[in-house]
Amino acid sequence: MALMRTRTIPEATVARLPIYLRSLLDLAENRGAMTVSSEQLANLAGVNAAKVRKDLSYLGSYGTRGVGYDIEYLLYQITRELGLTQDWPAAIAGVGNLGRALASYKGFSERGFRITALFDILDDVVGEEVGGLIVKHLDDLKEAVNEQGISIGIIATPPMSAQEVAERFVDVGIKSILNFAPSVVNVPPDVNVRKVDLSIELQILSFYQQRTQAIATAREANRRLNIPRPL
Amino acid sequence: MALMRTRTIPEATVARLPIYLRSLLDLAENRGAMTVSSEQLANLAGVNAAKVRKDLSYLGSYGTRGVGYDIEYLLYQITRELGLTQDWPAAIAGVGNLGRALASYKGFSERGFRITALFDILDDVVGEEVGGLIVKHLDDLKEAVNEQGISIGIIATPPMSAQEVAERFVDVGIKSILNFAPSVVNVPPDVNVRKVDLSIELQILSFYQQRTQAIATAREANRRLNIPRPL
DNA sequence: CCGCCTTTGTGATTAGGCTCACAAGCGCGC
DNA sequence: GCGCGCTTGTGAGCCTAATCACAAAGGCGG
Structure with a gap:
């Protein structure tokens, strides 16, 4: 050492x-x-x-x-x-089911991440209050980022919009993006994207589960054929 | 090949x-x-x-x-x-913010995963309708699993309860678990657990962001001291 | 203050994945 | 039916990470 x-x-x-x-x-x-x-x-x-x-x-x-x-x-x-001595204000884009859950998720604040702004583009969502914040229009992103020093962008939109939102985040200088949309986003090399894809995790589970079931089924088939199972 | x-x-x-x-x-x-x-x-x-x-x-x-x-x-x-030719009915335990979002998350059904049951233990949640399903008490897990052939368990409880829920899942024969609670769960080796921890992802982003900022700050400090930057 | 017990820190080894680079294979146009 | 251009399939080398195993170091009891 x-x-x-x-x-x-x-x-x-x-x-x-x-x-x-x-x-x-x-x-x-x-x-x-x-x-x-x-x-x-x-x-x-x-x-x-x-x-x-x-x-x-x-x-x-x-x-x-x-x-x-x-x-x-x-x-x-x-x-x-981990850089957790300072706080990193974060913004969520996309206030659907997932965005709302994330906005009210206590795990973030408990671990020092403050969600300080919510954005959407739908008229019937913009202006609504969610988790103590008023949803703003995505066009007002730059202003909010500058005012609040937002450094992390969270994408919780449908997959179609993810790339566009990512580009907007990049445009206003955000270097860290957490992407919940099930799609790949391309960003410049100095921007860090992490992705969380809920259904991919299930698909991976499915793979391993199917595998063990297939093995069980094969054993069963062998048993029926009276083929002694190898060790 | x-x-x-x-x-x-x-x-x-x-x-x-x-x-x-x-x-x-x-x-x-x-x-x-x-x-x-x-x-x-x-x-x-x-x-x-x-x-x-x-x-x-x-x-x-x-x-x-x-x-x-x-x-x-x-x-x-x-x-x-991936074993996606058959469907894998899934159950969610914990109907808080996150559980609700997951229950209504369209990405699951679009990819062939049906959430067929919701469980909680709080009296004011049990019986409620969420995303077209009636929330059942966790005590009724076994019955529902047998009836619906549930093969995947999703944990969306607070971290304290995660281990207990995992054990209940294991007891009723579930071999695939997706854990959203920010805690480690221990299960027998034939059970597959995958975890999704939302704030860990943010903490990892924080690490890399802090790193690049530290570099920028160091450069800045050097500049002020009139020390020529190497290279 | 000495020896024993515990636990760290780390060199060495092994395993797993990633990338490169290129031969082999295929289709298409002539 | 032949050659050319494109794209695959994969061996080889490299790099990162995991595991092992053990010497070094600290504390504590007597």
Whole structure:
């Protein structure tokens, strides 16, 4: 460790830091623990201990051998590394079912993300109040972004509109986009898009489920044919 | 290719098949195309062409050199591979903001996933009608699962209840779980859990955004100190 | 203050995916 | 029926991430 000046945290590690953060918060708030071993943290986060240690080592090695990690300090380190010491106002475009749910989703505010503006283009939605905010027309995006310092754009529109919304976000200088629409959006390389596709997850589940069912069916067929199952 | 009897499709490929599926449907329905090259499909799916070809080769090589892939046939193959030729009735546990949005989310039904039952434990929610379904008490899970052949369980509860709901799902024989609660759930190894954590995605965006801002700030600081920027 | 027990930090190894590059194959026009 | 241009299928190499295994380090009891 010592001079871990290679300030490149692997992507896979970055994706796990929020899970550690959540586990640590749980430990600190609900169980009043002071320290945690990589083994414990691994159990809570659903990964293995070696991975936890390696991941944390990228932050610079804050553990004590024979004891574990100081929870408070670790919380501080991860929070800082993830950039959660400052807040990132976010805007949602598309106030349909999903947009509304996201606007009222408590998980965001609990984790320091404030939704500060909602946008749509339909006349019967613009002006409506949702989750304490008045829905604005997408044409007023730039103004709101400048006023509120919005840095994250959330796309919750139908797939057809996703690309256009993404371009509008990019135009007003937003560099981080979370896309819930089931479509691919193209953006310049300096813009970061993450996507959450609800039905893709179900399709992946379907694949694995179908696979295990197919195996069961094959076994059954073998059994009926009186072919002894290989080991 | 030929004897691609190794019926092991890499996980990464499985995760992309739904994206190809979506792109192909778009091509077939909206543009009436008959064939597609790996290059085109790659553009639509936001990946590179070699990856498309390698992925499709795991299905057994259905392309024609010099021409491309027959869209109809490819659709059939992917649909079958993903197990989407049969339908997978799904149940949602937890009818809060998120559960309601998911229950009315059209993306599911459009892709062949029917939500056939909603469950909660709160008296003021049980009995309510949401998205055309009457919310049942979680105690009636087994009955509904047996009657409707439910094979996928969706957790949309607060994090505290997620583990308990997961166990109930497992008890009634559900092998595929989609977890929207921000918490890790432990299940037996033959049960497949996928998780969607909305705020983790934002936290990951925050990491990369903070990183680029930090770089910008450092540049700015250097500029002010009149230190010439390297390169 | 010494030795034992626990737990970290990390080099080495293995596995999995991605990308490249190109030969092989196919259709089409002449 | 032949050659040319296009596109696939895939081996090879590379890179990232996961896992393993163990020496190093700290704390604590006696």
